[in-house]
Amino acid sequence: QQPVQSPQAVILREGEDAVINCSSSKALYSVHWYRQKHGEAPVFLMILLKGGEQKGHEKISASFNEKKQQSSLYLTASQLSYSGTYFCGTEIGSNDYKLSFGAGTTVTVRA
Amino acid sequence: DAGVTQSPTHLIKTRGQHVTLRCSPISGHKSVSWYQQVLGQGPQFIFQYYEKEERGRGNFPDRFSARQFPNYSSELNVNALLLGDSALYLCASSLEAPYTEAFFGQGTRLTVV
Numbered sequence: 287q288q289p290v291q292s293p294q295a296v297i298l299r300e301g302e303d304a305v306i307n308c309s310s311s312k313a314l315y316s317v318h319w320y321r322q323k324h325g326e327a328p329v330f331l332m333i334l335l336k337g338g339e340q341k342g343h344e345k346i347s348a349s350f351n352e353k354k355q356q357s358s359l360y361l362t363a364s365q366l367s368y369s370g371t372y373f374c375g376t377e378i379g380s381n382d383y384k385l386s387f388g389a390g391t392t393v394t395v396r397a
Numbered sequence: 398d399a400g401v402t403q404s405p406t407h408l409i410k411t412r413g414q415h416v417t418l419r420c421s422p423i424s425g426h427k428s429v430s431w432y433q434q435v436l437g438q439g440p441q442f443i444f445q446y447y448e449k450e451e452r453g454r455g456n457f458p459d460r461f462s463a464r465q466f467p468n469y470s471s472e473l474n475v476n477a478l479l480l481g482d483s484a485l486y487l488c489a490s491s492l493e494a495p496y497t498e499a500f501f502g503q504g505t506r507l508t509v510v
Contacts, residue, residue, distance in 0.1 A: 327501035383453030387439035
């Protein structure tokens with residue numbers, strides 16, 4: 287079952303912050319975050335495994351609350367290069383060879 | 398280092414025809430996954446192969462099949478094409494599977510007319 291992402295779209299000015307949420311109706315083993323720019327392939331940002339860890343990638347970080355079956359991606363002090371569509375992908379088990387992606391959140395950062 | 402390569406990049410087929418899409422993973426990667434991405438939506442999982450065995454299958458009809466070769470490259474086959482099969486088909490490779498970083502190719506844009 288696909289995770290649900292919110293919001294669908296967000297517009298930011300450079301330097302502003304944003305949060306993208308990803309929730310699942312099933313217990314999650316891992317959450318993956320990818321960014322896809324128009325006409326390009328998705329690019330890996332980070333993976334969070336069961337255990338509530340938090341990771342960071344430059345000024346982009348994420349958290350994983352396994353009890354709530356939710357993950358959040360934090361864009362801090364956004365840059366123009368952060369524009370794109372962000373997808374979360376979820377796996378429901380340690381032997382689950384199926385990565386289910388949400389519908390995506392389109393982020394537009396303006397100067 | 399070469400990334401994930403897919404061929405062809407674009408393809409136009411007629412309804413009812415058959416198509417074969419190809420993917421070469423990053424050297425050393427043993428896992429290949431296939432996704433279908435319709436404009437404006439997230440990638441939809443079709444198959445995952447690891448060490449030449451099918452390890453996962455998404456909710457796609459039996460018209461979709463795939464295989465992984467001894468050199469870890471992969472083919473996705475779609476029979477009896479429908480208009481609704483028009484999409485970007487993405488291949489992703491990873492070192493291991495599951496829950497590891499996946500590297501996507503640029504995709505094959507399939508148009509069914």
